[in-house]
Amino acid sequence: MNFCLAEVQSLLISHEKAGGFLERPAIEVAAGASIHSSAKNAKSSTSTGQIISHYRVISQLGSGGMGVVYEAEDIRLGRRVALKLLPEKMAGDERTLQRFEREARAASSLNHPSICTIYEVEEHEDQPVIVMELLEGASLKERIRQGPLRADDAVKFGMQIADALEAAHMKGIVHRDIKPANLFVVGDGRIKILDFGLAKTISRQQEDAAEEESLTMEGVIPGTTGYMSPEQVRGEEIDGRSDLFSLGVVLYEMSTGKRPFEGKNRVLLMNAILNAKAPSPGSVNAALPRELDGIVGKALEKDRVKRYQRAAEMIAT
Numbered sequence: 001m002n003f004c005l006a007e008v009q010s011l012l013i014s015h016e017k018a019g020g021f022l023e024r025p026a027i028e029v030a031a032g033a034s035i036h037s038s039a040k041n042a043k044s045s046t047s048t049g050q051i052i053s054h055y056r057v058i059s060q061l062g063s064g065g066m067g068v069v070y071e072a073e074d075i076r077l078g079r080r081v082a083l084k085l086l087p088e089k090m091a092g093d094e095r096t097l098q099r100f101e102r103e104a105r106a107a108s109s110l111n112h113p114s115i116c117t118i119y120e121v122e123e124h125e126d127q128p129v130i131v132m133e134l135l136e137g138a139s140l141k142e143r144i145r146q147g148p149l150r151a152d153d154a155v156k157f158g159m160q161i162a163d164a165l166e167a168a169h170m171k172g173i174v175h176r177d178i179k180p181a182n183l184f185v186v187g188d189g190r191i192k193i194l195d196f197g198l199a200k201t202i203s204r205q206q207e208d209a210a211e212e213e214s215l216t217m218e219g220v221i222p223g224t225t226g227y228m229s230p231e232q233v234r235g236e237e238i239d240g241r242s243d244l245f246s247l248g249v250v251l252y253e254m255s256t257g258k259r260p261f262e263g264k265n266r267v268l269l270m271n272a273i274l275n276a277k278a279p280s281p282g283s284v285n286a287a288l289p290r291e292l293d294g295i296v297g298k299a300l301e302k303d304r305v306k307r308y309q310r311a312a313e314m315i316a317t
Contacts, residue, residue, distance in 0.1 A: 005159045006316045008291045046070060046085060052129060053122040055083060063087065067100065071134060081119065084130040097128070104130050106173050106196040114164035116184070116192045137187050140254070141180035147257055151288050154254035157183075159315055160191040161247055166311035168193075169240035174200045176238065178246035179227040180253065200238070225266050225273075226259055230302045233270045241304040244311060248299025255292060256284040260300060274302070 046068070050057045055072040058080075062069050067084040074081050086100055101121075107130075108118040117133040140157070143149065149157070161183065168175060175182075175196060184192045223232055229245035231238055252260045260278030263269030278300055280293040295314065301307040308314050 004316050005155055005162065005295060005314050008155050008289060008295065051075075052083060052124045055081065055122075055131065057083070067130075080134045082132050082134045084132065085124065086127055100130075101128055103196045104128065107132075109171060110168055110173070112164050112167040114160045114191050114193060115167070116194050135184050135186050135192055137185045139181055140183040140185055140191070140250070143185055144180055144253055144257060148285055149254045151255060151292065153189075154251060155292070156189070157185070157191045157254060158247065158251045161193065161250070162244075162311040162314045164191075164193050165240065165243050165247065166315075169243070169311060174238060174240055175243050175246075176200055176232070177223050177227070178243050178250060179224050180250060181224075183250065225269050226261065228270075228273060229304070230274050231304060233273050239304075240311065241307050241309065244299055244308050244314065245301075245304070247311075247314070248296050251292075251299065252278065252281055252296050255281045255288055255296070258284060260296075 046052070046057055046060075048057055048059060052072070054075045056075055058071045058073060060068065060070050061082065068087055070083045070085070072081055072083045073079070086096060104118060104121045107116065108121070111117075116135065119131045119133070122129040122131060148154075161178070165175065165178070173196070175193065177195065178193070182193065182195045184194055186192060225233075227246045227249045229238065229242040232242050232245075249260055252258075261269060261272040261276055263272050281296050282288045282290055282293045298306070299308055299314065
């Protein structure tokens, strides 16, 4: 029997009303927590109190390969926002600059409650600055580090991610890097998808292919290996079904605390993605409803023709 995420969520709610199906308590997001990280102390030319356009920098929240994020105050509107700037060492790199601008283009064209809102793109010292909503909570990666999520939380988050991906795919945008580090859980229990830096617009295939060639180092496949689809690993043309495979990996990890494919190095991990059959989530975490095995199994089909064809199918048939 085939099940969808909405059906599994309904079953879990019924079990909870009947006295509790799962014994493990939900992991709560600490109130007022934000995306401060160990990278917070990284050196940057942007300082507290500095004015960028009509934004006053309050503090650095974190940094990564594609940007440094600051909390700031919108002086005109009196609201708190997040500013994303390129790392100083990359500000002069044309390839990085183009990818950064592509993230802004992709994300700003989307309006969905589970996608981080881009307010505008400003310019600071001849570099683009992405102005986006300030999120409070924790990354899904941090949540999973504390152990598997409760099944109802995993299904709820999976539905939210799938719904957001459906909206992106309908606009012809494939994220290409769906993973817990790019998924943020805000205080009210809602997932927000971050970082469209690797997003690809599938409606402009020839133009985008040329852009991709210029933005990707030779021999480097865009994405994060452990969450790549088989076609992404092979370097083939991809579509929304690739994101659904990645969502299957995330749903598996949320439910079990483990990834479905493992390898001691990148080559072995890629081989596992291409050839290994992942253990069912239920065999790893016996507290999971059996119906979840079928959903994750279909999302992780090696052959994308056998996979969910649209994100909406994961939510309801």
